Amino acid sequence: MTQTSDVVIIGGGVIGGAVAWSLARRGINVTIVEAGRIGRGASWASAGVLAPEWSAHDPPALTTLAEDSLASWEDWVGELEEHTGIGLNFRRDGLLNLWVDPDAAHLPPELAVECPPDQRGERLSAAEVRKLEPLLTGPIAGGVLYSQDGQVDNPRLAPALIRAASDLGARVLTDSPVASWLGTAGRCTGVRTLNGLEISAGAVLIAAGAWSGPLAKASGVTLPVEPWRGQMLAFDTPARPFRHIVFCGELVLVARPHGPLVVGTTLEKVGFDSRVTLAGLHHILARAERIAPGLGDLPLARSWAGLRPGSPDGLPYLGPVPGWEGLFAATGHGRKGIILAPITGELMARAVLDGVIDPRLAPCLPSRVVDGPQP
Numbered sequence: 451m452t453q454t455s456d457v458v459i460i461g462g463g464v465i466g467g468a469v470a471w472s473l474a475r476r477g478i479n480v481t482i483v484e485a486g487r488i489g490r491g492a493s494w495a496s497a498g499v500l501a502p503e504w505s506a507h508d509p510p511a512l513t514t515l516a517e518d519s520l521a522s523w524e525d526w527v528g529e530l531e532e533h534t535g536i537g538l539n540f541r542r543d544g545l546l547n548l549w550v551d552p553d554a555a556h557l558p559p560e561l562a563v564e565c566p567p568d569q570r571g572e573r574l575s576a577a578e579v580r581k582l583e584p585l586l587t588g589p590i591a592g593g594v595l596y597s598q599d600g601q602v603d604n605p606r607l608a609p610a611l612i613r614a615a616s617d618l619g620a621r622v623l624t625d626s627p628v629a630s631w632l633g634t635a636g637r638c639t640g641v642r643t644l645n646g647l648e649i650s651a652g653a654v655l656i657a658a659g660a661w662s663g664p665l666a667k668a669s670g671v672t673l674p675v676e677p678w679r680g681q682m683l684a685f686d687t688p689a690r691p692f693r694h695i696v697f698c699g700e701l702v703l704v705a706r707p708h709g710p711l712v713v714g715t716t717l718e719k720v721g722f723d724s725r726v727t728l729a730g731l732h733h734i735l736a737r738a739e740r741i742a743p744g745l746g747d748l749p750l751a752r753s754w755a756g757l758r759p760g761s762p763d764g765l766p767y768l769g770p771v772p773g774w775e776g777l778f779a780a781t782g783h784g785r786k787g788i789i790l791a792p793i794t795g796e797l798m799a800r801a802v803l804d805g806v807i808d809p810r811l812a813p814c815l816p817s818r819v820v821d822g823p824q825p
């Protein structure tokens with residue numbers, strides 16, 4: 451059976467959803483093809499933090515892109531809520547990025563790395579940190595406050611984006627894994643699903659998160675997307691324990707406005723294994739308890755893990771795939787896919803529709819890794 455669509459998007463996470471909504475708003479006929487359920491991949495597992503400075507290891511081009519994206523978040527999410535009626539709890543709570551006393555016992559040395567503030571951040575002493583967040587009674591040496599950073603109710607984000615797109619006419623196919631894309635002579639003409647459905651399309655976008663690598667390989671393209679596992683925990687809290695989002699190394703503490711307290715995370719390269727492990731939980735809890743010892747009595751509500759779509763150079767793949775006219779990638783967002791959703795949606799819609807490659811996409815073009823396959 452064959453169907454047709456202007457654009458087929460492979461993957462119903464926040465990235466596929468953001469591009470679908472941007473295209474549907476421009477009157478484009480979009481089909482989203484999702485292997486399982488909408489928004490149950492990394493987009494659901496995430497901490498939902500909107501912070502360009504998540505990690506000192508990130509390439510500067512990624513931080514710049516994330517800063518630009520953060521600037522558009524308020525309007526973008528406001529319109530999305532208005533269109534769908536789905537509350538997404540976007541809040542600019544501010545973020546405290548901490549470092550600890552290098553001589554503190556039982557704390558790994560990486561947590562002692564001081565984070566010099568950029569122009570957005572305000573440097574704080576340990577006493578000032580404690581004044582803002584009295585539960586941080588561990589061996590804090592100092593911090594930087596990013597008052598514009600925020601959080602969002604990420605599990606609802608992909609479903610809201612797909613709802614907004616489908617309200618504008620987008621077609622959504624769930625439980626339909628794409629097996630490969632179609633095409634000959636260097637032109638991508640659509641996709642084929644595992645259950646035999648063929649959808650012909652003027653353009654195809656790969657937004658299959660951590661699974662984008664194997665998907666591309668099935669069509670003979672090497673797109674090095676690596677699954678990076680992240681484990682998370684949630685605790686029930688009688689009152690909101692922190693007003694700000696708290697970071698220390700990879701440790702993140704996010705108090706949702708009406709509970710729970712979400713605590714993470716790990717960054718593990720263990721393939722497509724998305725199970726929670728004792729070692730992973732220990733890694734998170736040992737750090738959390740040292741920073742905020744008073745949290746020890748909180749009841750554990752649940753734990754989970756997800757696979758971030760990582761890339762070897764830490765940058766996403768955004769743009770046309772060389773050698774395949776009509777084929778585009780929007781994947782490999784690593785630790786920043788939630789914050790990057792608005793800018794990815796906007797810039798990729800322009801790339802797909804008008805062939806316009808925004809200069810900010812230059813460091814992220816797939817051509818840096820894909821030479822051009824032999825179709």
Ligand SMILES: Cc1cc2nc3c(=O)[nH]c(=O)nc-3n(C[C@H](O)[C@H](O)[C@H](O)COP(=O)(O)OP(=O)(O)OC[C@H]3O[C@@H](n4cnc5c(N)ncnc54)[C@H](O)[C@@H]3O)c2cc1C
Nearest residue numbers: 461463465485491492493497499628659680756787788789
């Ligand atoms: C623990 C954790 C914490 C995180 N915290 C943050 C954070 O605080 N802030 C932030 O900005 N980012 C964070 N991230 C990263 C962020 O969640 C991801 O970068 C983002 O969700 C990636 O979105 P995506 O749509 O590319 O992938 P996904 O959400 O994984 O969606 C990909 C979709 O593609 C589908 N798919 C796969 N293969 C196929 C196929 N063959 N055919 C059809 N569909 C297919 C999958 O089923 C899935 O639904 C975190 C991630 C994790 C795991």
